[in-house]
Amino acid sequence: MTISIWRYSHLALAVSSFLFITLASLTGIVLSFKPVADKMQPYKSENFNNLTVAQLIPNVTKNFTDVIEVHIDENKFVVIDATDLKDQSGKFYIDPNSGKVLGKVAKESEFFQWVTALHRSLFLHQLGRFFIGLSSFLLFLIATSGTVLIIQRQRSIKRFFAKIVKDNFAQYYHVVLGRLLLIPIIIISVSGVILSFQTFELFPAQKGSPKINLDLLKISPKTDLKDFAIFSNTKLSDVQSIEFPFSNDVEDYFTVKLKDKEITVNQLTGDVLSTQFLSKTKQLVNLSMDLHTGKTSAIWAVVLGIASVNILFFIYSGFAIWWKRRQVKIKNKYKASEAEFILLVGSENGTTFHFAKAIYHQLLKSEKAVYIGQLNDYMVFPKAKQLVVFTATYGIGEAPTNASKFIDLLKRSQQKQPVAFSVVGFGSHGYPDFCKFGYEVNNVLSQQNWAEPLVEIHCVNDRSPGDFTKWATLWAQNSDILLDNLTESLKVKPVKTQIFDVIEKKISVQEEPSFLIKLRPRKNTKFRSGDLLTIFPANDYRERQYSIGKIGNDLQLSVKLHQNGLGSGFLRQLEIGQAINATLVNNKHFHFPLKAKKVIMVSNGTGIAPFLGMIDEYGSEKEIHLYCGFRDENSFNLYESILNTELQKVKKINIAYSRSHQKQYVKDLLFKDADFIHTILKNGGVIMLCGSLNMQKDVIDWLEIVCEQKAGKSVSYYQARGKLLMDCY
Numbered sequence: 001m002t003i004s005i006w007r008y009s010h011l012a013l014a015v016s017s018f019l020f021i022t023l024a025s026l027t028g029i030v031l032s033f034k035p036v037a038d039k040m041q042p043y044k045s046e047n048f049n050n051l052t053v054a055q056l057i058p059n060v061t062k063n064f065t066d067v068i069e070v071h072i073d074e075n076k077f078v079v080i081d082a083t084d085l086k087d088q089s090g091k092f093y094i095d096p097n098s099g100k101v102l103g104k105v106a107k108e109s110e111f112f113q114w115v116t117a118l119h120r121s122l123f124l125h126q127l128g129r130f131f132i133g134l135s136s137f138l139l140f141l142i143a144t145s146g147t148v149l150i151i152q153r154q155r156s157i158k159r160f161f162a163k164i165v166k167d168n169f170a171q172y173y174h175v176v177l178g179r180l181l182l183i184p185i186i187i188i189s190v191s192g193v194i195l196s197f198q199t200f201e202l203f204p205a206q207k208g209s210p211k212i213n214l215d216l217l218k219i220s221p222k223t224d225l226k227d228f229a230i231f232s233n234t235k236l237s238d239v240q241s242i243e244f245p246f247s248n249d250v251e252d253y254f255t256v257k258l259k260d261k262e263i264t265v266n267q268l269t270g271d272v273l274s275t276q277f278l279s280k281t282k283q284l285v286n287l288s289m290d291l292h293t294g295k296t297s298a299i300w301a302v303v304l305g306i307a308s309v310n311i312l313f314f315i316y317s318g319f320a321i322w323w324k325r326r327q328v329k330i331k332n333k334y335k336a337s338e339a340e341f342i343l344l345v346g347s348e349n350g351t352t353f354h355f356a357k358a359i360y361h362q363l364l365k366s367e368k369a370v371y372i373g374q375l376n377d378y379m380v381f382p383k384a385k386q387l388v389v390f391t392a393t394y395g396i397g398e399a400p401t402n403a404s405k406f407i408d409l410l411k412r413s414q415q416k417q418p419v420a421f422s423v424v425g426f427g428s429h430g431y432p433d434f435c436k437f438g439y440e441v442n443n444v445l446s447q448q449n450w451a452e453p454l455v456e457i458h459c460v461n462d463r464s465p466g467d468f469t470k471w472a473t474l475w476a477q478n479s480d481i482l483l484d485n486l487t488e489s490l491k492v493k494p495v496k497t498q499i500f501d502v503i504e505k506k507i508s509v510q511e512e513p514s515f516l517i518k519l520r521p522r523k524n525t526k527f528r529s530g531d532l533l534t535i536f537p538a539n540d541y542r543e544r545q546y547s548i549g550k551i552g553n554d555l556q557l558s559v560k561l562h563q564n565g566l567g568s569g570f571l572r573q574l575e576i577g578q579a580i581n582a583t584l585v586n587n588k589h590f591h592f593p594l595k596a597k598k599v600i601m602v603s604n605g606t607g608i609a610p611f612l613g614m615i616d617e618y619g620s621e622k623e624i625h626l627y628c629g630f631r632d633e634n635s636f637n638l639y640e641s642i643l644n645t646e647l648q649k650v651k652k653i654n655i656a657y658s659r660s661h662q663k664q665y666v667k668d669l670l671f672k673d674a675d676f677i678h679t680i681l682k683n684g685g686v687i688m689l690c691g692s693l694n695m696q697k698d699v700i701d702w703l704e705i706v707c708e709q710k711a712g713k714s715v716s717y718y719q720a721r722g723k724l725l726m727d728c729y
């Protein structure tokens with residue numbers, strides 16, 4: 001909620017001021033060249049920082065008459081307003097060491113004058129000055145709200161400069177450059193506001209010049225100008241200007257302006273007649289002028305120029321981010337109350353909507369009554385048969401803004417009829433709590449009486465179309481939907497297949513026949529147990545996926561034959577020596593956890609396939625405990641010989657038969673070993689689950705209780721940290 005307040009403020013401020021800020025930045029970029037160009041002129045005098053006023057004055061009086069003023073400009077060039085010995089009057093750059101003229105002061109470039117006027121007042125006089133002042137203030141607020149957003153994004157002030165995950169170009173550089181240029185932008189905006197206050201005379205006025213009693217002015221002892229103590233003690237580098245006396249009368253005196261004070265000096269005796277310090281506000285205004293214009297430092301002027309270019313980039317990238325979010329407009333053909341398929345989306349930046357919309361259109365093409373909305377729109381859906389949640393994770397594994405109320409709403413509003421659900425989590429492995437909110441939603445949904453799992457939770461890493469297609473294929477299979485060119489709507493490249501030869505087949509003889517099939521890739525291919533094999537049984541767009549075990553360099557699939565099953569039927573009729581076209585899909589979320597010392601594998605039925613490969617490969621190095629469930633001994637027969645050879649590799653095999661002996665399920669085996677399993681989890685071990693969704697639901701429900709009781713943590717805590725890996729279907 002707070003994220004959205006700050007975000008909307010940031011956006012509203014930017015939208016309301018972007019025109020003025022654009023103009024001010026463009027002109028600011030041009031003006032930042034001026035101090036650099038000025039400093040490149042050849043009027044800098046040697047030894048300037050060591051010279052005193054006493055050394056300058058005799059050189060001035062020797063070479064000029066009618067001196068009005070000597071002025072030290074921001075480039076440390078000495079400028080005199082006087083008449084030279086050739087009787088030429090005007091302003092000249094001089095060398096303070098000799099008083100020699102270095103050049104005549106040129107009239108200020110008309111171009112820079114024009115740009116300066118545009119920058120300060122937009123040629124609108126006081127009204128324009130007001131808008132520019134207001135824009136400076138708004139820029140300050142934009143920078144402040146942006147800082148808060150960065151702190152929220154980075155999760156703490158301490159992590160302000162921590163690495164940023166590259167999401168997309170506009171967003172990444174908006175944050176990275178925002179952090180780098182925050183200080184210059186705050187300085188530009190605050191100094192701009194102060195200068196506007198000065199323009200509108202909102203600061204208290206500086207007190208007038210101190211009164212000098214002319215009757216008391218001394219005319220002796222007459223002292224040479226070069227011997228005036230005040231001149232000898234004042235460095236030229238501290239001086240802003242020296243006004244010379246108008247005549248030789250004692251009533252006319254020198255006025256020396258320094259950065260923080262103004263001194264008047266008797267022209268005959270060198271006595272200091274008065275000292276007036278600049279008020280703090282005047283000093284602040286002077287400092288603001290230096291900081292805002294960069295006139296005192298070429299390096300600072302370059303920084304200001306870069307900051308101005310970046311303000312323009314922020315306007316562009318901010319607009320790009322906003323545009324992307326805006327594109328997520330939802331136009332529904334069916335009302336929520338009449339839809340059978342409800343798609344709810346949790347998204348901060350809109351990309352998750354892109355995926356959800358692809359499914360929305362697939363359902364429309366299949367003439368299904370579908371409704372798409374935000375997760376916070378959750379309510380009772382009277383006609384719903386299926387609920388699909390697509391959600392990103394933000395913050396510390398938290399909900400995106402448009403999903404923040406979902407869990408509360410879900411607990412309050414129960415659906416009246418059974419509804420099948422599936423969850424697709426969108427996240428990134430760049431964050432510690434991978435898809436945590438997706439897992440949380442899945443777990444809370446699993447606990448609802450009306451909710452029936454359809455497809456196991458799938459996670460999409462970095463918006464991978466491959467990950468998403470994997471889920472969509474499985475979901476479509478289970479929902480009886482024909483996916484029509486989903487790849488195209490996700491703009492995914494066509495799938496490349498490769499050839500595999502059937503080298504072994506083993507069939508079990510039982511009520512529900514299953515079989516093992518071994519395939520050998522024709523070309524050298526890298527893959528791991530837990531990866532998926534996509535086959536195209538009818539040689540068309542219809543895909544079927546199977547979890548694989550890697551045995552040597554071959555793939556082993558364990559398949560249950562379904563009546564009229566497209567995939568299982570196709571694989572079943574294959575003969576040894578035949579070849580098929582298929583694609584290997586990297587399923588890295590279900591690879592063997594190489595860092596874990598102890599792994600608990602839980603499977604039922606054909607879900608044992610990837611574990612057979614993992615045990616073959618890692619069983620000798622790692623402590624593996626296998627808990628597997630089968631219908632009866634006949635079902636187990638298929639795997640028995642393999643498991644017997646692998647037996648010495650596995651620390652312990654626990655088998656449950658659901659239709660014979662004690663009629664046990666795999667969850668019953670786990671109940672008995674609750675302490676042991678939790679200790680493994682607590683000590684960095686990993687639990688892997690492969691098999692049916694019902695088995696998964698039972699195990700998760702049980703684990704939820706165990707983890708809560710023993711560690712006060714929810715299952716999603718372990719899921720998000722990769723301690724619970726699942727591949728159920």
Ligand SMILES: Cc1cc2nc3c(=O)[nH]c(=O)nc-3n(C[C@H](O)[C@H](O)[C@H](O)COP(=O)(O)O)c2cc1C
Binds near residue numbers: 351394395427431432
């Ligand atoms: C500030 C920020 C925080 C994120 N935090 C997480 C996180 O904790 N866990 C995670 O898996 N992904 C995290 N992500 C990645 C997003 O969930 C992921 O990029 C998602 O696809 C964005 O979807 P959306 O564009 O619909 O918001 C984060 C992204 C950002 C920008």
